[in-house]
Amino acid sequence: GENVEQHPSTLSVQEGDSAVIKCTYSDSASNYFPWYKQELGKRPQLIIDIRSNVGEKKDQRIAVTLNKTAKHFSLHITETQPEDSAVYFCAAYSGGYQKVTFGTGTKLQVIP
């Protein structure tokens, strides 16, 4: 089955700086890569996603890049704000298995 690794497990940045979270996956059949943000005590929320036919996608201050050859994808948050503080999960979806596999999570702390 799919295996998703995520780094770093914790990340502290100063407000206004950029944050980058990286993930790798193992199953070359995975074709959809969402990112979820989970604030303390709340449900995971989909914040951005990318499909395997696209190399990069941007939505305001967040962007995701995908390197299919290397089987890795990254989340980039620019101009970080305190409200960006949360746990972020990457995930990979394989249409064949119709299953989403999550990474281990990154706790992002934005220091005002």
Added chain:
Amino acid sequence: SAVISQKPSRDICQRGTSLTIQCQVDSQVTMMFWYRQQPGQSLTLIATANQGSEATYESGFVIDKFPISRPNLTFSTLTVSNMSPEDSSIYLCSVGTGSGELFFGEGSRLTVL
């Protein structure tokens, strides 16, 4: 996206008892899933709730421990049976679009004493 309601939102239970968590969706959905999130951990898929047939369980999860019902396209239940403190977790219902997007209920935080 669908509105997903879960209940209870939290509960404290005694060892050896069972608890049933309900998940109601405001529209018909084909794919419903149950996830477990242990404290400080990631999300682990327990099973896919199939309408009209037995749920499909992931490795490490069995029907006797986590029986699931899916009587129609808008409702599912997960029972955590014969609970032990190791079952203390957040249990999340989710619905899928069929192309990978998942949307989650608010979760049910279970504490087993």
